[in-house]
Amino acid sequence: xxxxxxxxxxxxxxxxxxxxxARTSPSTMSxxxxxxxxxxxxxxxxxxxxxxxxxAVGAKKYMRNQFEFYGMQSPTRRKIDKEIFQSLPPFDVVTxxxxxxxxxxxxxxxxxxxxxxxxNKHVRILCGSTVEERHDSVECLKLxxxxxxxxxxxxxxxxxxxxxxxxxxxxxxxxxxxxIQADNMWLRRIALLHQLKYKEKTxxxxxxxxxxxCCHEKEFFIQKAIGWALRQYFRTNAKAVKQFVKDNDKLLxxxxxxxxxxxx
Numbered sequence: 607x608x609x610x611x612x613x614x615x616x617x618x619x620x621x622x623x624x625x626x627x628a629r630t631s632p633s634t635m636s637x638x639x640x641x642x643x644x645x646x647x648x649x650x651x652x653x654x655x656x657x658x659x660x661x662a663v664g665a666k667k668y669m670r671n672q673f674e675f676y677g678m679q680s681p682t683r684r685k686i687d688k689e690i691f692q693s694l695p696p697f698d699v700v701t702x703x704x705x706x707x708x709x710x711x712x713x714x715x716x717x718x719x720x721x722x723x724x725x726n727k728h729v730r731i732l733c734g735s736t737v738e739e740r741h742d743s744v745e746c747l748k749l750x751x752x753x754x755x756x757x758x759x760x761x762x763x764x765x766x767x768x769x770x771x772x773x774x775x776x777x778x779x780x781x782x783x784x785x786i787q788a789d790n791m792w793l794r795r796i797a798l799l800h801q802l803k804y805k806e807k808t809x810x811x812x813x814x815x816x817x818x819x820c821c822h823e824k825e826f827f828i829q830k831a832i833g834w835a836l837r838q839y840f841r842t843n844a845k846a847v848k849q850f851v852k853d854n855d856k857l858l859x860x861x862x863x864x865x866x867x868x869x870x
Contacts, residue, residue: 642705645690646712652686653678653716665715672756673715680719687720699734703746710750718754722762725750729769740777744770748793755792757827761799768800772807786816791825798831802838813839814850821857832858833865840869 653676662677669675678686697705702724709721725732725747732743744767751763771778786797798816801808817832840847851858851866858866 639701639704641701642708645694645705646708646717648690649686649717649720652690653683653714656682656686669715669756669758673718673754674713676714676716678716683716683719684723687723691724697728697731699731699739699743702728702731703743706746706750710753715758718750718759721750722759722766725763725766726769729766729773732766733770733773737777740770740774744778744781751792751796752790760792760795764796764799765803767796768803771800772804786819791827794820795827795831798828798835802835805842808839808842810839810843810846817850817862818854818857821854821859821862824859826861829859829861830865833862833868836862836866837868840866844870 656676656678658677660677661679662675665675665677666673706721706725709717709724712718732740732747734740734743747763747766747770751760767778767782771782782797782800785793788794788797798820801813813835817836820828820832823829836847836851847866848870851863855863
């Protein structure tokens, strides 16, 4: 059985010692360029024009008063985003990372929702053309995951990381091996969830191993992530998931087991 004691990984050290590139925190990153500030200005103008105070109050309450909101419905926000971004030239990887960080600096949560949509749409741009560019993109995404963290953005970014790992497993797998043992709970959740869309291409051994590395945890978001990851893989290989849950009945949390076998 895998050891459950987490080690101090390279990822943990990196998170404590930002480098000179996109690994700085949003509050201390370098001044954004003209292109990204222009995009932010357009978004802000359009977001404010459709703001709904009553809906904003409800959204803030739903998110446990952690974030401010304009009070837009997602279809409205996405329509605005589409209109603005369709009028712009394609992003390069540096500009895209800069824009994501800038969006994360803003108080209203809709900016972060815009950011996760951009990240998921433009994964291939974030891949860059070199290992170094991919590394910088992963560091940028790590910053988004660990800043203003909550399930709404983290779970969406799990898809981004998952697609990056699917396209460049050699570059991303060592990072995920670090993240599953990271001190930051949201990085561990990302590692558990990054294969959600892999279906028959799921690395079963890694999925089960990651689940066992975290199965001792009392944290709700980790127990839930284990169950979710297993439930999703159940659609592809129900027999393997049933056997895994049976074999590890005394190790897995009840919540994880219920979620894993929800459709059994």
